[in-house]
Amino acid sequence: MSPISRIALASLLLLPLTLPTALPVVAQEQASETAPETTPLPEMAAVEQAWKRGDFVLVRSALQRLAKEQGTPLAQYRYGRVLLEGRGGPRDLNGAMVWLQKAVEQDHLPATTLLARLHLSAPEEQRDAATAATLLAGAAARGDSEAQYYLGLLVSAGDGLPKNEAAAVNWFLAAAEQQHIEAQYALSRAYAKGTGTAENPTKALRWLQEAASNGHTEAQFYLALTHDRGQGVPQNQSEALRWYRAAAEAGHKLSQRILGTRYMQGDGVEKNLDEALRWLTAAAEAGEPGAMSNLGYLYATGTGVAQDDGIASIWYARAAERGIGGAMLALARFHETGHGVDQDIAKALALYQQAAAQNTPGATAQLAALSLSGTLEGLIAPQQMIPWMVAEAQDSNAQAEAWLVAAAKDNMRAAQTALALLQLERGDEPAAPVALLEQAATAGDPQAQAQLGTLYTTGTGVALDYVVAHKWLNVAAASGVSAAAKQRDLIAKLMTPEQVAEAQTAARIFFDEAASRVPPPQQVNQ
Numbered sequence: 001m002s003p004i005s006r007i008a009l010a011s012l013l014l015l016p017l018t019l020p021t022a023l024p025v026v027a028q029e030q031a032s033e034t035a036p037e038t039t040p041l042p043e044m045a046a047v048e049q050a051w052k053r054g055d056f057v058l059v060r061s062a063l064q065r066l067a068k069e070q071g072t073p074l075a076q077y078r079y080g081r082v083l084l085e086g087r088g089g090p091r092d093l094n095g096a097m098v099w100l101q102k103a104v105e106q107d108h109l110p111a112t113t114l115l116a117r118l119h120l121s122a123p124e125e126q127r128d129a130a131t132a133a134t135l136l137a138g139a140a141a142r143g144d145s146e147a148q149y150y151l152g153l154l155v156s157a158g159d160g161l162p163k164n165e166a167a168a169v170n171w172f173l174a175a176a177e178q179q180h181i182e183a184q185y186a187l188s189r190a191y192a193k194g195t196g197t198a199e200n201p202t203k204a205l206r207w208l209q210e211a212a213s214n215g216h217t218e219a220q221f222y223l224a225l226t227h228d229r230g231q232g233v234p235q236n237q238s239e240a241l242r243w244y245r246a247a248a249e250a251g252h253k254l255s256q257r258i259l260g261t262r263y264m265q266g267d268g269v270e271k272n273l274d275e276a277l278r279w280l281t282a283a284a285e286a287g288e289p290g291a292m293s294n295l296g297y298l299y300a301t302g303t304g305v306a307q308d309d310g311i312a313s314i315w316y317a318r319a320a321e322r323g324i325g326g327a328m329l330a331l332a333r334f335h336e337t338g339h340g341v342d343q344d345i346a347k348a349l350a351l352y353q354q355a356a357a358q359n360t361p362g363a364t365a366q367l368a369a370l371s372l373s374g375t376l377e378g379l380i381a382p383q384q385m386i387p388w389m390v391a392e393a394q395d396s397n398a399q400a401e402a403w404l405v406a407a408a409k410d411n412m413r414a415a416q417t418a419l420a421l422l423q424l425e426r427g428d429e430p431a432a433p434v435a436l437l438e439q440a441a442t443a444g445d446p447q448a449q450a451q452l453g454t455l456y457t458t459g460t461g462v463a464l465d466y467v468v469a470h471k472w473l474n475v476a477a478a479s480g481v482s483a484a485a486k487q488r489d490l491i492a493k494l495m496t497p498e499q500v501a502e503a504q505t506a507a508r509i510f511f512d513e514a515a516s517r518v519p520p521p522q523q524v525n526q
Contacts, residue, residue: 060088073108112139113147129160148175149183165196184211185219220247237268256283257291273304289322309340325360368392416440417448430461446479470503
């Protein structure tokens with residue numbers, strides 16, 4: 001079984017169970033032999049009353065006597081649980097294992113399932129999935145829904161026994177029919193994905209509704225999405241909001257963010273900024289990045305709260321750290337202008353670049369504007385500005401295109417190539433862009449060389465010429481342009497051996513001439 005599958009399985013255990021590094025033969029509380037107590041054995045009813053009033057010291061001591069002296073499986077199981085949970089004294093996992101095993105030997109069903117879970121949640125070196133699977137198989141066959149569910153997980157993952165998705169579905173179904181909530185959700189996912197069974201949207205929806213109605217938070221969220229998107233049911237925003245709210249109230253942070261955003265925008269619900277603030281704050285404090293960004297927006301704009309750039313910048317920063325492009329953009333603007341934070345153009349530049357790398361709308365425009373204004377002078381090389389200028393020129397920004405033209409005239413090779421490609425893309429007369437590509441390619445720009453090769457291959461703006469095309473593609477390939485190498489090899493199949501030789505000679509002449517243009521290294525006087 002993969003570590004990921006094992007982690008996923010362990011995360012579903014209801015108790016955070018771990019095993020100590022070694023298991024003694026007997027429990028710690030059995031370690032010393034003492035004379036039997038002379039007081040009468042407590043009744044189980046008295047133990048239950050002590051539990052209800054919170055007297056766990058009495059519960060522990062009474063169950064210890066009952067487990068030892070009476071030896072009933074119920075007393076052994078309950079004592080094992082008390083030791084496991086640390087009720088009325090320190091946790092004793094060794095002792096819990098011993099007493100649960102004693103109860104299992106007397107065919108106590110809940111003890112069997114709990115002992116299996118202990119074997120599954122042990123540290124890697126002591127984890128025993130095979131023993132857990134054996135225990136669960138026995139308990140599942142006797143109808144224990146929890147055992148059926150965990151056995152389904154094991155057989156689905158191939159953990160402790162052979163992988164069998166179909167058998168997993170059967171075990172999930174057996175548990176789900178007994179109202180085991182996690183099994184109902186797992187069964188819904190199996191029918192939705194067609195895992196171990198035929199894909200069946202109707203059954204998937206049925207079990208999703210069952211799990212959601214029984215309080216399964218993830219099921220409530222996905223049922224909300226189902227109604228929101230109209231997947232398998234008529235689209236119904238009010239029903240979606242009902243389930244988003246149910247999940248949000250159970251602490252599902254993504255549902256909290258969605259609910260808060262809906263109230264903020266009045267999307268499918270009456271706009272309510274108090275509710276928006278309440279749910280976005282809950283989600284943001286729980287670590288939901290989108291909620292952090294939206295909360296930053298509320299404080300930045302003073303929407304439903306007193307306007308506060310300082311608080312807004314804190315939430316934007318937290319969201320930006322978690323990869324939200326819009327938050328990066330907003331925080332960059334704060335650092336650019338000094339709102340809510342110290343003015344710092346270098347930080348603004350870095351944030352704008354991060355946002356642009358995520359294709360965040362507006363980021364490239366801001367970078368281009370800063371470049372054109374001269375604000376970034378000394379902070380970044382002009383060559384790095386080219387993609388921003390190209391993007392803005394494609395969006396009809398005349399200043400950005402003028403910048404490219406000027407950079408091309410200054411013999412910036414990458415700018416020459418970018419300007420040529422821009423002109424070809426919008427259908428300008430080919431003479432000018434071809435001249436730019438010739439200039440950049442001759443100066444050593446691999447992208448210009450590859451593009452020239454393509455133009456000569458297709459006869460676009462130039463006379464079709466496989467020899468010249470092969471030459472430029474060969475030169476570009478030598479600089480690491482893999483696509484050029486593939487294209488060169490393709491057109492070579494259309495050429496005669498004499499033409500290929502001619503093209504290879506032309507490429508060698510190019511490299512020789514390029515080498516001759518490189519000044520020799522200066523000698524250092526010794």
